[in-house]
Amino acid sequence: DAEITQSPRHKITETGRQVTLACHQTWNHNNMFWYRQDLGHGLRLIHYSYGVQDTNKGEVSDGYSVSRSNTEDLPLTLESAASSQTSVYFCASSESSGTPLHFGNGTRLTVT
Amino acid sequence: AQSVAQPEDQVNVAEGNPLTVKCTYSVSGNPYLFWYVQYPNRGLQFLLKYITGDNLVKGSYGFEAEFNKSQTSFHLKKPSALVSDSALYFCAVRDLYGGSQGNLIFGKGTKLSVKP
Numbered sequence: 001d002a003e004i005t006q007s008p009r010h011k012i013t014e015t016g017r018q019v020t021l022a023c024h025q026t027w028n029h030n031n032m033f034w035y036r037q038d039l040g041h042g043l044r045l046i047h048y049s050y051g052v053q054d055t056n057k058g059e060v061s062d063g064y065s066v067s068r069s070n071t072e073d074l075p076l077t078l079e080s081a082a083s084s085q086t087s088v089y090f091c092a093s094s095e096s097s098g099t100p101l102h103f104g105n106g107t108r109l110t111v112t
Numbered sequence: 113a114q115s116v117a118q119p120e121d122q123v124n125v126a127e128g129n130p131l132t133v134k135c136t137y138s139v140s141g142n143p144y145l146f147w148y149v150q151y152p153n154r155g156l157q158f159l160l161k162y163i164t165g166d167n168l169v170k171g172s173y174g175f176e177a178e179f180n181k182s183q184t185s186f187h188l189k190k191p192s193a194l195v196s197d198s199a200l201y202f203c204a205v206r207d208l209y210g211g212s213q214g215n216l217i218f219g220k221g222t223k224l225s226v227k228p
Contacts, residue, residue, distance in 0.1 A: 041220060043202065048215060058215070097206070097215070103157070105154050106153070106154075
């Protein structure tokens with residue numbers, strides 16, 4: 001079965017370090033998204049991509065970057081981790097705009 | 113700007129009773145509306161969507177939602193709640209005219225607790 005996997009599931013890092021969260025999907029979807037989930041805020045869009053070499057900023061993109069070199073992967077990089085980036089991060093994919101999103105199981109990131 | 117609101121942080125229901133999780137929206141044109149469910153330590157799962165057509169939409173696990181244009185609402189319902197329905201529920205609207213180019217905007221979520 002097709003799936004979307006995130007790694008690692010848990011990560012603890014120190015302030016100022018660069019961190020990369022992996023996202024890999026086997027749905028062959030063009031659209032991929034990164035969200036962060038925080039209590040009281042729901043899910044907020046960080047970055048998204050509509051295809052290879054396409055990346056776009058979302059609502060809360062400051063301090064984050066993504067790259068899309070193939071259809072399957074959209075890694076999320078925190079250039080210099082900050083305590084405010086402690087959160088649960090979800091990757092998602094969809095076939096096209098307006099079709100349901102398929103989510104990974106999330107990465108819980110703690111920045112100390 | 114497009115937005116979606118879930119006015120209740122938590123809903124408590126007894127098993128076997130009907131449940132309703134509320135959602136209201138604000139969009140410029142015709143809305144694309146979605147409901148997702150999140151179980152502990154898992155990603156969100158799609159339940160149902162409304163794009164056009166019948167105002168009553170049926171989805172997974174016996175859930176349904178009623179689109180009400182005059183009240184700008186899209187409440188999630190189930191006739192008989194199960195303990196296993198306990199989870200976090202998110203309403204979402206497709207952002208057609210905002211900066212995210214058709215991506216989903218999520219509400220803050222409603223925690224549903226079903227007691228035996």
